[in-house]
Amino acid sequence: xxxxxxxxxxxxxxxxxxxxxxxxxxxxxxxxxxxxxxxxxxxxxxxxxxxxxxxxxxxxxxxxxxxxxxxxxxxxxxxxxxxxxxxxxxxxxxxxxxxxxxxxxxxxxxxxxxxxxxxxxxxxxxxxxxxxxxxxxxxxxxxxxxxxxxxxxxxxxxxxxxxxxxxxxxxxxxxxxxxxxxxxxxxxxxxxxxxxxxxxxxxxxxxxxxxxxxxxxxxxxxxxxxxxxxxxxxxxxxxxxxxxxxxxxxxxxxxxxxxxxxxxxxxxxxxxxxxxxxxxxxxxxxxxxxxxxxxxxxxxxxxxxxxxx
Numbered sequence: 001x002x003x004x005x006x007x008x009x010x011x012x013x014x015x016x017x018x019x020x021x022x023x024x025x026x027x028x029x030x031x032x033x034x035x036x037x038x039x040x041x042x043x044x045x046x047x048x049x050x051x052x053x054x055x056x057x058x059x060x061x062x063x064x065x066x067x068x069x070x071x072x073x074x075x076x077x078x079x080x081x082x083x084x085x086x087x088x089x090x091x092x093x094x095x096x097x098x099x100x101x102x103x104x105x106x107x108x109x110x111x112x113x114x115x116x117x118x119x120x121x122x123x124x125x126x127x128x129x130x131x132x133x134x135x136x137x138x139x140x141x142x143x144x145x146x147x148x149x150x151x152x153x154x155x156x157x158x159x160x161x162x163x164x165x166x167x168x169x170x171x172x173x174x175x176x177x178x179x180x181x182x183x184x185x186x187x188x189x190x191x192x193x194x195x196x197x198x199x200x201x202x203x204x205x206x207x208x209x210x211x212x213x214x215x216x217x218x219x220x221x222x223x224x225x226x227x228x229x230x231x232x233x234x235x236x237x238x239x240x241x242x243x244x245x246x247x248x249x250x251x252x253x254x255x256x257x258x259x260x261x262x263x264x265x266x267x268x269x270x271x272x273x274x275x276x277x278x279x280x281x282x283x284x285x286x287x288x289x290x291x292x293x294x295x296x297x298x299x300x301x302x303x304x305x306x307x308x309x
Contacts, residue, residue: 005302010035011060011086013077014215015046018069018145019169021048026065027277034295035064047071052080060304062090064298066277070142073274074100082307091273092309095246097271102175104142104264105245109268112244114237115257117178117267124174127165135179140170151179180267181254185224187234188252188275189242194235195286199224220282222289226257230266241271248309249301250275254284 012035015026017022028044035042043058045051047067055063067077071092075097081088091099098104109116118141119131121141136156140148148170152158168174184202188195199221224231238253245251252275258265275283279296289300292300 001095003149004217004288005299008041008061008302010042010062010064010302011058012044012064012251013072014044014066015120016067016069016071017048018067018071019143020069020072021200022134023276023278024066024068024072026279027068027146027281028268029088030058030277030294031064031066031298033307034298035187038295038299039173039200047077047138052084054160055084055085055086060086062086062302063107064302066092068276069147070100073272074142078309085307087305087307088309089305090249091251093244093249096212096273097308098245099247099271100142101250101253102139102270105270106175107242108244111238115264115267117269119175119177121173121175122213124165124168124170124172127161127168127174130176132176135176135181135238137177137179138164139175140178141173141175143170153179155283166275180258182256182258182265183224183226184259184281185226185255185257186213186225187238187255187287188207188250188283190283190292190297192239192242194238196222196289197224197226197234198222198282198286200282202284217279224260230257233263235264237266237268239241241268244270245273247271247273249273250287250297 012032014026016026032042032044045054063081063086071094075093078093078096098108106116106119138150150164184200185196185197187197201219209300235257243249252272254269256267288295
């Protein structure tokens with residue numbers, strides 16, 4: 001560790017007003033506790049209300065961004081920290097915007113010949129008129145942690161469309177994506193290198209919010225039990241996505257693998273620029289397989305912090 005880092009005042013940004021507030025608070029508290037235990041001067045800031053004034057009073061040397069969802073991983077907090085000239089962790093403004101917006105991400109995947117499920121964008125008030133072959137997935141364009149994600153696998157599932165439409169809180173448009181049957185796998189990129197590949201097994205039809213943040217909600221298999229060429233391809237695509245999106249720090253790319261399609265069966269779903277740091281999160285677990293402790297990860301992200309990312 002850079003010894004000069006111990007002399008820095010660290011602010012951990014957490015909470016906020018997004019639908020992922022509780023997840024962010026859990027991530028932030030874990031990060032804060034790790035830093036306190038390591039002897040750092042650290043202040044936690046819940047990014048609600050006039051938190052910018054609080055941030056200016058705290059006047060940190062570096063911000064650890066533990067925010068998730070809108071306002072935290074979509075370029076907003078990154079832009080604010082650039083304006084305040086405070087170095088921060090994870091990805092910068094442009095890459096955060098591109099990765100958070102599923103339409104932008106889709107376009108970038110396709111432009112770079114990365115296999116991704118077929119999709120369409122429709123107005124939410126047209127959901128009941130949808131003409132998309134089953135099965136498919138409904139997703140908000142700008143959310144994370146599987147918030148607002150629904151799998152429509154059969155004709156009987158379509159009866160739920162009216163409830164989805166009536167309760168929708170995620171904007172005027174919705175992404176309809178082909179559902180890829182098979183295995184849920186994920187791979188991280190840290191310091192430019194891909195980690196091992198993990199298979200996530202859950203009783204649910206996909207790795208939803210409950211499976212992600214409930215203890216015992218999912219089983220994590222490392223290394224993933226998939227063919228070696230697919231394993232290597234997942235690592236290669238994760239690195240490629242990290243690079244073409246211009247990401248910094250650590251990212252996590254999520255995939256579905258349909259083994260019936262062989263070498264064409266790997267589909268990237270998204271790249272996450274602000275992976276969770278909770279007790280059930282995947283990135284700390286993946287890096288732990290490489291001997292990198294939770295605290296090692298936090299400190300290395302702080303060492304990498306900067307403006308103009």
